[in-house]
Amino acid sequence: xxxxxxxxxxxxxxxxxxxxxxxxxxxxxxxxxxxxxxxxxxxxxxxxxxxxxxxxxxxxxxxxxxxxxxxxxxxxxxxxxxxxxxxxxxxxxxxxxxxxxxxxxxxxxxxxxx
Numbered sequence: 001x002x003x004x005x006x007x008x009x010x011x012x013x014x015x016x017x018x019x020x021x022x023x024x025x026x027x028x029x030x031x032x033x034x035x036x037x038x039x040x041x042x043x044x045x046x047x048x049x050x051x052x053x054x055x056x057x058x059x060x061x062x063x064x065x066x067x068x069x070x071x072x073x074x075x076x077x078x079x080x081x082x083x084x085x086x087x088x089x090x091x092x093x094x095x096x097x098x099x100x101x102x103x104x105x106x107x108x109x110x111x112x113x114x
Contacts (some may be wrong), residue, residue: 001044003029003051003097004104006065007114010058011092017085021078021092022053028076029095036074037099044098052104054111059091066094069107073099 005025007018034041044050056062062077069075075096082088097104 001040001047001050001098002101002104003044003049003095003099004108005029005051005053006056006062006094006096006108006111007053008058008062008092009055009114011086011090013085013092018092021080024078025076025093025095026051028078029074029097032074032076033098040098040100049098052108053114054108055114056111062091062094065107069096073097073103073107 003026005022007022007025013021030041056065066075066077073096075094077091078093078095080086080088080090080092082090086092096108
């Protein structure tokens, strides 16, 4: 079991900003899976809460992946509030799972680590 976070690399986010967006995606995805597939959360927590952060080139790629994967894996899209580096509503990241590795790998296995 693992959780996958996708982060856009075309935005000029500082490291701290990017880390905050990853944290938002992780937490929101966790909450969604907890409601929809609590057995996945239990298994993930028992296995050490593995997380993988992957890069996507732009908003289009992130949205395409989200639309395909969300049919089988609970996922969330993160939009920035616009308080610091980005305009309000900018899509920065997405989170999926925790879910079975093989299911996540079907959709995200070709992406590179951040």
